[in-house]
Amino acid sequence: MRSRLAARSTRLVLAAAAVTALAATTACGPEDPTENGAAAPTAASTPADDAQGEASSGDSATGGESTSASGSESSGGTGDKGEAGTGDKSGYGQSCGTNDLDFTVTWEAQPISHYLITAKAKSGITCYLDVNTPSVSFGSGAEGVASPVGQGGEDPIKLSGSSVAYAGINVKTTEGEGGKQFEHVIIATTEEDPDPAQVELPDAPTVDKPIVTNWSTKRDETIPRVI
Secondary structure: OOHHHHHHHHHHHHHHHHHHHHHHHHHHOOOOOOHOOOOOOOOOOOHHHHHHHHHHHHHHHHHHHHHHHHHHHHHHHHHHHHHHOOOOHHHHHHHHOOHEEEEEEEEEEEOEEEEEEEEOOOOOOEEEEOOOOEEEEOOOOOHEEEEEOOOOOOEEEEEOOOOOOEEEEEOOOOOOOEEEEEOOEEEEEOOOOOEEEEEEEEOEEEEEEEEEEEOOOOHHHHHHOOO
């Protein structure tokens, strides 16, 4: 009887020891790396995460390509608009501005004395003199503005290459000694032109109530006469 009790006591002691060891193991668990200063482990990406990353990367790349294509299309549209706005205007009648032309002024003695303006388009320019009469003046005063006499004229006159247009000036239409001397004449294609040309005269004539003819391609139509 005593031997059985001893055996049972031994089994109880062993069982208690096993329970104690198990409890100690469960309570302590594996050492927490953050408690001893070690960095927390990084989670490894799963195949699903990798696939999602690749999809996101692919979408981003595709989006970049779309933006670039859109930019190209926009540039093309702007270019077309620019070409339409600044292309060759000769096909639809660009008006000649004063700075589109080169002017020369010569003295003509026959059949009556007068000054002849010759206008020629600058290299590479094609334009039209669609305002029939040039704006001509001597000095800045109103008394130096040449009055149009309406002689000759074609409307419009195309200027390009070697083609030229003429206009005639009579600088003094009054009798006597009145008037002022000028060495330059101011010429513009229109009265509103902001950039008129100042052309040197072959001499310094006395100017008083000047007159000017219309533009013409024929020199003999530009002899200014008082009507």
